[in-house]
Amino acid sequence: MIRPTLDSYTLDMNTGIITLTFSESIDTELLDLSSIFLLSSITPPTTSVNLTGSIVGATGLEDIIPITILGSTLNLIKATPTLAVSNTTVFLSIKDNSTKDVNNNLLSGISNSSAIGPESFIPDTNPPSLIGFEIVLIEEPMQLILTFNETVDPSTLTVTSLSLSNNQSPPSLVTLDGSKSTALSTIVTITVTDSVLRNIRNTQGLATTASSTFLNVTAGAIQDTSSTPIASVVFGTTNYRADLLPPFVSTYTFDLDAGEITITFDNPVQFSSFNVSKLFLSESNSSLNAIRLDQATPSATAESNVISVSLSVDTVDTIKLDLDFATHSNNTYIYHESLIVCDIANNCAEELESDDAVVATTFIADTTSPRLLNFELNINASLFTLTFDEIVDAETLDTRQFTVQNMAALFPTVEYTLSSGTLNSTDGKIIRFFMTREDRNSIQALNGIMETSSNTFLSITSDAIRDMSGNYVSEIRPRLALQVNNFLEDTDRPRLLSAT
Numbered sequence: 001m002i003r004p005t006l007d008s009y010t011l012d013m014n015t016g017i018i019t020l021t022f023s024e025s026i027d028t029e030l031l032d033l034s035s036i037f038l039l040s041s042i043t044p045p046t047t048s049v050n051l052t053g054s055i056v057g058a059t060g061l062e063d064i065i066p067i068t069i070l071g072s073t074l075n076l077i078k079a080t081p082t083l084a085v086s087n088t089t090v091f092l093s094i095k096d097n098s099t100k101d102v103n104n105n106l107l108s109g110i111s112n113s114s115a116i117g118p119e120s121f122i123p124d125t126n127p128p129s130l131i132g133f134e135i136v137l138i139e140e141p142m143q144l145i146l147t148f149n150e151t152v153d154p155s156t157l158t159v160t161s162l163s164l165s166n167n168q169s170p171p172s173l174v175t176l177d178g179s180k181s182t183a184l185s186t187i188v189t190i191t192v193t194d195s196v197l198r199n200i201r202n203t204q205g206l207a208t209t210a211s212s213t214f215l216n217v218t219a220g221a222i223q224d225t226s227s228t229p230i231a232s233v234v235f236g237t238t239n240y241r242a243d244l245l246p247p248f249v250s251t252y253t254f255d256l257d258a259g260e261i262t263i264t265f266d267n268p269v270q271f272s273s274f275n276v277s278k279l280f281l282s283e284s285n286s287s288l289n290a291i292r293l294d295q296a297t298p299s300a301t302a303e304s305n306v307i308s309v310s311l312s313v314d315t316v317d318t319i320k321l322d323l324d325f326a327t328h329s330n331n332t333y334i335y336h337e338s339l340i341v342c343d344i345a346n347n348c349a350e351e352l353e354s355d356d357a358v359v360a361t362t363f364i365a366d367t368t369s370p371r372l373l374n375f376e377l378n379i380n381a382s383l384f385t386l387t388f389d390e391i392v393d394a395e396t397l398d399t400r401q402f403t404v405q406n407m408a409a410l411f412p413t414v415e416y417t418l419s420s421g422t423l424n425s426t427d428g429k430i431i432r433f434f435m436t437r438e439d440r441n442s443i444q445a446l447n448g449i450m451e452t453s454s455n456t457f458l459s460i461t462s463d464a465i466r467d468m469s470g471n472y473v474s475e476i477r478p479r480l481a482l483q484v485n486n487f488l489e490d491t492d493r494p495r496l497l498s499a500t
Contacts, residue, residue, distance in 0.1 A: 001103075001105055002105065003101075003105045003106060003107065003108040004022050004023050004024050004026050004099075004100070004101045004105060004107050004108065005022065005023045005107070005108045005110075006020055006021070006022055006023075006092075006094055006107070006110060006116075007021050007022060007023050008021045008116070008118075008119040009021065009092055009116070009118055009119065010118055010119050010120035010121070010122075011038075011084065011090060011118045011120070011121050011122070012122040013074075013077075013078075013084060013121075013122060013123050013124040013226070014122055014123075014124055014125060014126050015068075016068060016069040016070075016071075016074040017057075017066050017067065017068055017069070018038075018051070018066075018067050018069060018092075019064065019065070019066045019067070020036075020064070020065045020066075020067065021063065021064050021119075022063045022064075022065070022107075023063070024063055024101055025061040025062055025063045025101065025102060026061065026062070026063070026065075026099045026100065026101050026107065027060075027061060027099055027100055027101070027102070028056055028058045028059055028060060028061070028062055028065055028099075029059070029060075030099045030100060031056060031065065031098060031099040032095075032098045032099065033050070033051040033052055033053070033054050033056070033067070034050055034051070034052040035050075035094055035095035035098040035109075036050060036051045036067075036092065036093075036094050036095075036098070037049065037050045037051075037092070037093045037094070037112070037115075038050075038051070038077065038083065038084060038090055038091070038092055039083075039090075039091045039092070039093060039112060039115050040080065040082040040083040040084075040089050040090070040091075041082075041089070041091065042091050042112065042113055042114070042115045043113075046112070047080050047082055047083055048083075048093075048112075049073060049076050049077050049080065049083065051067060051069060051073065052073070053070055053072070053073055054067050054068060054069045054070055054073060055067065055068045055070065061101075061102055071149075071150075074150070075150055075151040075185075075186050076151075078124065078150060078151035078184070078224065078225045078226075079151045079183075079184040079185060079225070080184075081184065081225065084121075085123065085225070085226065086121065086123065087117060087118055087121035088117070090117065090118060090121065091115035091116060091117055092110070092115055092116055092117075092118075093109070093110050093111060093112045093114070093115040094107070094109050094110050095109045096108065096109035097109070123226055124150075124224065124225070124226040124228065125226065125228055126150075126224075126228065127224070127228050127229060127230055127231050128148045128149060128150050128152050128222065128223070128224040128228065128230050129148065129149045129230065129231070129233070130146060130147070130148055130149075130215070130217060130230070130233055130235050131147050131148060131149050132146075132147040132235075132238035132239070133145065133146045133147065133215050133235060133237055133238060134147075134237065134238060134239040134240075134241070135164075135207060135213055135237055135239075135240055135241070136241050137207070137241060137245075137345075140197070140245065140266070141178075141191045141192065141194070141197070142191070142192045142196075142197045142200070143189055143190065143191050143192070144162075144176070144189070144190040144192065144215070145187060145188075145189050145190075146187065146188045146189075146190065146215075147186060147187050147238075148186050148187075148188070148222075148224075148230075149186070150186060150224055151184055151185060151186055151224060151225050152184070152185070152186070152188060152222050152223065152224050152225070152230075153184055153222070153223055153224065153225050153227075154180050154181055154182055154183070154184070154185075154188050154222070155182065156222050156223040156227075157180055157188060157190075157221060157222040158218075158220075158221055158222075159176050159177055159178055159179075159180060159190055160175055160176065160177055161217070161218040161220070161221035162175075162176045162190070162215060162216065162217055162218070162221060163175045163176055163215075163216045164176065164200060164206060164207055164213065164214065164215060164216070165206070165214045165216055165234070166203075166205050166206045166207070166212040166213070166214065167211060167212055167214070168205055168212075171214070172203045172204065172205060172206050173216070174196065174199045174200050174203055174206065175196075176190065176192055176196055177192065177193050177195075177196050178190055178191050178192040178193045178196060179191045184225060188222070197267065198267060198268060198304075198305055201267045201268045201343065201344055201345070202268040202304045202305075202344070204344075208344075208345065209240065210236070210237050210240035211236075213236070213237040213240055214234055214235065214236050214237070215234070215235045215236075215237070216233075216234050217230060217232060217233045217234075217235065218232055219231055219232040245267075245347060246343070246347045246348060246349050246350050247265045247266055247267055247269050247305075247341060247342070247343045247347065247348075247349050248265065248266050248349060248350075248352070249263055249264070249265060249266075249334070249336075249352065249358050250264045250265055250266045250305075251264045251361035251362075252264060252334060252358065252360060252361055252362075253360065253361060253362040253363075253364065254326065254329070254332045254360040254362070254363050254364065255364040256316075256319070256320075256326060256363075256364060256365055256366045256469070257364055257365065257366045257367055257368055258310075258364070259310060259311040259313075259315075259316040260308060260309065260310050260311065261281070261293075261296075261308070261309040261311070261334065262301075262306060262307075262308050262309075263306065263307050263308075263309065263334075264303075264305060264306050265305045265306070265307075265341065265343075265349075266305070267305055267343055268304035268305045268343060268344050269304065269305060269307070269341045269342065269343050269344070270341070270342050270343065270344060271298075271300040271304075271307060273341050273342040273348070274298050274307055274340065274341045275339065275340055275341070276293055276294065276296050276297070276298045276309055277292065277293070277294035278336050278337035278338075278339070278340040279292075279293045279296070279309065279334060279336045279340060280292055280293065280334065280335050280336065280354070280357075281293060281315075281319075281326070281332070281333070281334055282333045282334070282335065282354060282357055283322075283324055283325045283326070283331045283332070283333065284331060284333060284357070285333055285335075285354065285355055285356065285357040285359075286354075286355065287354075289322075289324075289325065290335075290354065291315060291318060291319070293309065293311065293315065295311075295312035295314065295315060296309045296310060296311050296312060296315065297309070297310045297312075298310075304344075307341070316390075317390075317391050317429070320366070320390065320391040320467070320468045320469075321391055321427055321428070321468070323468065327365075327469075328363055328365070329359060329360040329361075329362070329363035330359065332359065332360040332363055333357035333358060333359050333360070334352075334357060334358055334360075335352045335353060335354045335356065335357040335358070336349070336351070336352050337351055338350050338351040365469055366467065366468075366469035366471065367469070367471060368390075368471060369462070369467070369471045369472055369473060369474045370388045370389060370390045370392050370465070370466075370467040370471065370473050370474070371388065371389045371390075371473070371474045372386055372387070372388055372458075372460060372464075372473060372474070372476060372482065373387045373388060373389055374387050374482060374485040375387065375458055375482060375484060375485060376484065376485055376486040376487070376488075377450070377456060377484050377486075377487055377488070378488040379440075379450070379487075379488055379489055380488060381434070381488075382434050382435045382436075382437070382440050383424070383432060383433075383434055384402075384421075384432065384433050384434075384435065385430065385431075385432050385486075386430065386431045386432070386433075387429060387430050387485075388429050388430075388431070388465075388467075388473070389429070390429065390467055391427060391428060391429055391467060391468050392427065392428070392429070392431060392465050392466065392467050392468070392473070393427055393465070393466050393467060393468055393470075394423055394425045394426055394427050394428070394431055394465075395423075395427075396465050396466040397421075397423055397431060397433060397464070397465045398463055398464055398465070399418045399420060399421030399433055399435070399464075400417065400418060400419060400420065401460055401461040401462075401463045401464035402417070402418045402421075402458060402459075402460050402464060403415055403416065403417045403418070403458070403459045403460070403478070403481075404416050404417075404418070404443060404449065404450055404456065404457070404458060405449070405457040405458070405459060405478060405481050406448050406449040406450075406455040406456075406457065407455065407457060407481075408457050408478070408479060408480060408481040408482075408483065409478060409479055409481075410478055410479040411478070412457070412478055412481070413448070414446050414447070414448050414449040414455075415449070415478070416439070416442060416443045416446065416449065418435055418436075418439050419436065419438065419439055420435075420436050420439070421433040421434060421435050421436065421439075422434040422436075427468065431465065451489070452487065452489065453483065453484050453486075453487035454483075456483065456484040456487055457481035457482060457483050457484070458476070458481055458482050458484070459476045459477060459478045459480075459481040459482075460473065460475065460476045461475055462474065462475045
């Protein structure tokens with residue numbers, strides 16, 4: 001009894017066909033493909049793949065039998081870096097009794113340690129091709145899933161050699177960038193950067209439907225495991241998942257100095273949809289002390305995901321009067337009602353509840369000095385009324401820093417610096433104080449000063465008063481002294497107060 005044996009084989013990695021030559025005709029119907037293994041080496045360590053699921057290309061009794069290795073098995077071979085890359089990295093073993101000859105003599109197998117190399121080996125020289133890509137925008141980060149006809153090496157992928165385009169003429173185009181999967185496979189997943197995602201969302205008519213989503217692949221953008229580069233191709237998406245994520249506040253800057261809030265959303269939004277009356281400013285995420293910003297004025301910026309909100313003067317004044325509100329980032333929060341804004345895919349923002357209010361990412365304090373705009377003087381009451389351009393801290397008033405002059409000049413001919421005074425105001429833009437009787441009498445003893453509006457001017461030093469952020473008032477020097485805005489002349493008749 002002579003048992004049949006496997007004498008030799010050839011392997012063509014381009015076609016995926018392995019051709020077995022036996023010592024005699026064997027029964028092809030009984031050939032057990034799960035008993036045939038391709039090994040990377042006959043000495044450990046070794047990797048192996050069996051030919052289960054392949055297709056025998058012969059029937060009946062044959063001594064030469066072609067076997068087509070199906071895609072999944074062929075790609076598994078290609079995904080094994082040490083297997084079948086040359087004629088010295090592929091060996092074949094076959095188990096005993098895997099088939100029999102016409103006389104029912106069972107096959108004499110070849111063990112792993114005795115596995116044989118190919119009589120002929122043709123390496124894979126076919127370029128890989130893209131057979132599908134999926135764009136996933138239903139959650140962040142955005143991903144592109146590329147499917148190839150064979151195993152590719154992601155380490156050879158240059159992500160910036162890929163771009164998305166639409167069906168317009170000429171097409172809008174965004175170059176991709178980001179991270180990529182690392183395993184040898186027929187599937188490569190690309191996770192795009194936030195900036196690329198913003199560019200995609202900000203490009204009108206790009207990746208909004210399957211028909212407006214195309215992948216442009218530059219020649220050589222990726223290689224298969226045999227280092228064969230891909231050819232250039234423009235490919236339409238085979239599976240489009242729409243952008244369903246609503247926009248949300250990513251970061252924001254509160255600028256008390258400019259009276260402005262700059263809000264950055266996670267993706268581009270439609271400025272025309274922004275409803276500023278749905279925006280609130282609060283001192284914490286658990287406080288009832290909040291201001292609806294319905295008097296604010298929004299404006300678009302160069303960045304489509306950024307909206308600037310200018311606060312009204314009244315709102316800024318209200319904030320500055322509250323020393324527990326918006327004095328630093330830890331007591332500056334915003335929240336909003338639902339539908340405050342929609343993105344370019346028409347997904348509208350959900351409610352950001354007060355309990356989840358977002359603290360200011362950046363807080364810019366008030367560093368601008370307050371300015372004295374004008375003053376009034378009632379001589380009868382000895383009352384000064386000062387008007388500033390912003391809220392000032394009444395308790396910081398120092399009347400000794402006020403000088404009354406008869407003219408605006410570097411060296412006025414008559415001047416008098418107050419020695420004291422009595423505050424008659426709380427914090428605000430308007431501050432009142434009474435000058436002392438002594439100061440009033442001393443001034444009136446001088447000739448040509450504080451008699452009419454034409455000879456009543458006021459200069460101040462920077463120590464005269466401070467605003468609520470501690471900024472000293474802008475100095476008004478003698479040559480720029482303010483002329484009184486409203487002057488009530490002395491109409492009181494003199495009275496004898498005492499005699500000795």
